[in-house]
Amino acid sequence: MLILTAIRILLVSVIFSLLVQFYLLVSIGRSNKKKAVGFFHPYTNDGGGGERVLWCAVKAIQQQHPDLDCVIYTGDHDASSDSLLRRAIDRFGVDLISSPKVVHLHKRKWIEDTTYPRFTMIGQSLGSIYLSWEALNKFVPLYYLDTSGYAFTYPLAWLFGCKVICYTHYPTISLDMLSRVHSQSSMYNNDTFVANSVMLSRFKLVYYTVFSWMYGFVGSFANLAMVNSSWTHSHIQKLWGIPERIKRVYPPCDTTGLQALPLEREAKSPIIISVAQFRPEKAHSLQLQAFALSISKLDSEVSRPKLQFVGSCRNDADEVRLQNLKDLASELKVEDDVEFYKNVTYRELVKLLGGATVGIHSMIDEHFGISVVEYMAAGAMPIAHNSAGPKMDIVLPEEGKETGFLAQTVEEYADAILKILRMSESEKHEMAAAARRRASRFSEQRFYEDFKAAIGPILNHSLG
CATH class of the missing domain: 3.40.50.2000 (Glycogen Phosphorylase B;)
Structure with missing residues (x-):
């Protein structure tokens, strides 16, 4: 009994110590907030539409609020302020007003799909919290703007005292995904082996249902959620339950x-x-x-x-x-x-x-x-x-x-x-x-107009 009591006391002490350290780190972070917008975009070399949105969003903020620094959280170790400036113009034709600042992340493996052969969705989502923890311990901005869809990082950014903004290209889980698992339809995100098994399909349906609840909870921490289409708007509104904070902003196309x-x-x-x-x-x-x-x-x-x-x-x-x-x-x-x-x-x-x-x-x-x-x-x-x-x-x-x-x-x-x-x-x-x-x-011009209209009230209110 004495040994069990001692173990319980030790565990409580360790947990209490960790919570105190977490509180102190967050408190320090909250007190060191910088007048900046931190863009959480771990892959700044993917070359897709999401990266174009990143650079257009940076340019829009530089135009509207030149007093705000734009900081990029990236896991690309060769990325520098000058190289990202050149990449924006060379790859996407987006001419930034000034070079963004860079915060390098070294824990990106925790959001890579290869790290999680099974339960990839929850693994990457929890891994993103760890990556965001690294990011916010290195630099705490006034505004945390996620442009890559890592909603599980929002409560952490909120704890650090940031205003949480996101541009959501697609929901991590959608009602369509739940429907396909329920109907046992095979697809790239629903393995044929699972689709052909009633038991595994039921287990996956429970997993997806629980994950959708979690996704809805973390998404609700967004002070502003911009979405890129009618389809995404419909799903995010149902999952996150914050209709008044959701704005549809079509992505920039040249x-x-x-x-x-x-x-x-x-x-x-x-x-x-x-x-x-x-x-x-x-x-x-x-x-x-x-x-x-x-x-x-x-x-x-x-x-x-x-x-x-x-x-x-x-x-x-x-x-x-x-x-x-x-x-x-x-x-x-x-x-x-x-x-x-x-x-x-x-x-x-x-x-x-x-x-x-x-x-x-x-x-x-x-x-x-x-x-x-x-x-x-x-x-x-x-x-x-x-x-x-x-x-x-x-x-x-x-x-x-x-x-x-x-x-x-x-x-x-x-x-x-x-x-x-x-x-x-x-x-x-x-x-x-x-x-x-x-x-x-x-058009790209339409994106700039809609993006500024959506983000303007939250930036003006906080800075004012």
Whole structure:
């Protein structure tokens, strides 16, 4: 009994000591807050739409509040203030007013999916708290702005006395995900082995349900939640329960620069372009299969098209996916018709978009779809997945004219490709022009205006 009592006293002492240390560290942090906006964006080299939002958000704050420092929390150890300034302009065409400050993070492995072979979602979410703890111990800003979707860090930032702001591209868990597990539908985030097992599906449903409650709780700590689409707005509102603090701000798309490209295409062979990171959810293999199927059905009088994959690789897993895609092209016997472009500069991307007749996108429940807007602005007719952002916000009629196609299956994508290839030049020009007009609704300038309008009251109130 004495030993058990001693152990209990020791455990209580250790826990009490840890809580005291935590309180002291947070108290010190709260008293050392800097007049700055801290952007929690651990991957500043992913090259996707999220990174474009980061740099446009930095520029918007620099324009509206030049007295506020912009600090980037990044896990990229080679990132510096000057290199990030150059990257913003070279990769995305965003000319920052001044170089952002940098806080390097060394615990990024705790948010990498490879660290958690199982229970990846909860593992990465809890890991993000640890990474945020490192970030806030190094620098405590007046405003904590998460641009990467790590909602579990919000209560910690709140404890450090920060105003918590986020730009949410997509919910970590959605009601659609719960529905798919409930119906035992196989997908990239619902393994076939699990989907085929009633018991495992029920267990995963409980796991997802509990996680959704946790996600709703931590998300409610946001003082302002900006979301990028109607689909994301609907899910975040239901999950977080803070409708009055949610603002829809469409992401910035370079419609102005791309709209300067001529609508007429000079290439002899029609070019179908696919712009997306080489990630599993982007479903590149579906695009390749649809392309091969459309070629097999080509009429003799229709020119044989080319397919260009343009994307970035974040890690070794993405590199493997890229190689697998090249292997699949060989298996389908279309390797001579497919080109791959990895980690291209913004200037190179614009050139490639300027030569494309069709832009293809195939991610299910794409929260918004910046690449789809870029296709349309550049004059390439889009073929996008019939769900979420593209369906609800983007590929909609403009002034009574169709702006593109929506598809789901390999056959539907192939049929859409063939429909475009068989169009007359005047029909292509009419659809491309309508798509370009539609894309102007999602301009970079529109983002700056909406972002400043959303964030202005919280910044002005705190600084005032």
